[in-house]
Amino acid sequence: MTTSTNPNGTTNNSGMNFWKVLGVIAVVLLALAMVGPLLKGLFWIALFGLAIYGGYALYKSRSAKNSNPNPPATF
Secondary structure, eight states: OOOOTTTSSOOOOOHHHHHHHHHHHHHHHHHHHHHHHHHHHHHHHHHHHHHHHHHHHHHHHHHHHHHSSSSOOOO
């Protein structure tokens, strides 16, 4: 099997490399276009969940302090 070469002796694969790079860029852009809005929505859901968890933890810590009127002495 022979490959065509340029006069300087190198093979002529630049056209194929261009399409590979262009294909990779297109796939990355499509992936970002689909994943970007998903992550944007999940960010707000996670932030809301974190606020609820923080409020619950604060409530539990306050109620735990009130349920033990005589805490042990610290030295």
